[in-house]
Amino acid sequence: MSKRPLKVALLGCGVVGSEVARLMTTTADDLAARVGAPLELAGIAVRRPNRARDLPVDPALFTTDALSLATRPDVDVVIEVIGGIEPARTLLLAALANGASVVTANKALLAEDGATLHAAAEKHGADLYYEAAVAGAIPLLRPLRESLVGDKVKRVLGIVNGTTNFILDRMDSTGAGFADALDEATALGYAEADPTADIEGFDAAAKAAILAGLAFHTKVTAADVYREGITEVTAADVASAREMNSVVKLLAICELDPVGESVTARVHPAMLPRSHPLAGVREAYNAVFVESEAAGRLMFYGPGAGGAPTASAVLGDLVAVCRNKVNGGRAPAVTSYADLRVGGMGEARTRYHISLDVDDKAGVLAQVALVFADHEVSIQTVRQSGRGDDARLVIATHVATDAALAATVESLRALDTVRAVASVMRVEGE
CATH class of the missing domain: 3.30.360.10 (Dihydrodipicolinate Reductase; domain 2)
Incomplete structure (x- = not known):
């Protein structure tokens, strides 16, 4: 294979990072064949470089200077498995600005500021992949x-x-x-x-x-x-x-x-x-x-979750990114072109399962049903069991907005004949 090695910087060497380093080393030939060029670990950023690690890598690769590693001019891809918002955000933005593509498992950062990372990747012509951020090894x-x-x-x-x-x-x-x-x-x-x-x-x-x-x-x-x-x-x-x-x-x-x-x-x-x-x-x-x-x-x-499953997703992204490097392409851009309004929980449509402890006397069920009707929430089923002077009502609703269902529960709590709202659980699925 005559193409130059692609150099990979690894930020973090915990449970997932260790497994990434191990697999990159032990499956190097297979990864090279799949990418079309050899992959080479350029360095591994850690907090404690002298800590004993059972890894088949050169100890000289470990460094505490994550920023210098992420922005080295010869680094093609930066893998981030540190987690958290900072310093991960600063490191990844610096890597992207330097033209390196990024593979990350950092769900917290992506959920808080993914738009900034995507914009930086687009601006600097780099890839941003993060399959490992959600559901571990599952290709989702x-x-x-x-x-x-x-x-x-x-x-x-x-x-x-x-x-x-x-x-x-x-x-x-x-x-x-x-x-x-x-x-x-x-x-x-x-x-x-x-x-x-x-x-x-x-x-x-x-x-x-x-x-x-x-x-x-x-x-x-x-x-x-x-x-x-x-x-x-x-x-x-x-x-x-x-x-x-x-x-x-x-x-x-x-x-x-x-x-x-x-x-x-x-x-x-x-x-x-x-x-x-x-x-x-x-x-x-x-x-x-x-x-x-x-x-x-x-x-x-x-x-x-777990080291090996998550590392599998990281390596899948790594192969995809490196193939793009070899072939001179890029991943499809992720955009928020639809720019839809993000609604609150009250707008969500769901169903409720409600357990009520009520007085065991005539007319209580009618009072309860009237509360549901007042809030335009349809009752699907009702089960009642007697318990001496009180009774347990278990009510399942049809689909309604969560706001209407929550208001119904609050009104039920205000009824003199309702001793307690024992439990409220949303219901999903058909």
Whole structure:
């Protein structure tokens, strides 16, 4: 192979970065054959260069000067797996300004300031790839970015956080409470020592912003995404879902409104019927359901995190970027040409499952039904069970705006005959 080696700078050498460095070294011949030129690690930026690492790379490659490495004139591609907003943003903008293409797994940065990165890539004629930022090894972003670019995506519905899916799956399969399921996830390495980003939905919200932006060709940031975590999901909620032949999942949902003028993006727990494809996604796996006008329904499934799966996505992007370098081409630009309005949660259309503890006396059901009618929310089913002086009403609604449904719940709380709103859960799927 006579073409000059393409030089790759690696920023970060944690769980994912170590696996990237390992695979680049151990599969060098295959990568060269696929790209059409050899790939060469130019350097690896780390905080502690003298730390012992079991990697088949020259220790002289390690450096603490990430900026100098990212802007070296001979570097063709910069891979960023540091995470966080800064210094990652500064480093990537400097690399792009220097003409280097970028591969990143940084969902937080892309969700906050992806538009700036895309603009810099366009200005300097470089590529920006980030398949590993959402759903680990699952090839999802490139199909949205390229394969479905001739179609009209209407909805993206997915499980994009493995930690929360593991916890909710354990609560469903064993009857465990949230705290016990979280302890098991931590012991098995599925949850971080500080699991806040996962269990409070921040991680999923960042991914939802990226998905919505690609699907609907509109600038969407993490701040635009409605977010609820799973810390308030109880064993009783999961048991109630089981009684309805449903499961509880933390879902990322990105939707185009019926007339195509606005989009909404939200992350929250929801009940899914067990017949829905996403209901069978177990353990720490991820899956995303895409609905488009021409292609119909597509599902992407696989491991959503971990060193090897995420490194697989990084290397896939690396090969694509390097092929473009070899052939003198560029990836299709990602634009927000549609510039649709991003609506709030109140505009989202969903269904509710509501459990009420009420006085067990005549006329209560009529009062409750009147509240739903006042807010123009249609009731789909009602189940009642007696409990001495009180009763439990379980109500499932038809589709309505979230604002109307939330207002209904607040009005129910104000009724003298309602002792408690025991639980409220959104319902998705058919």
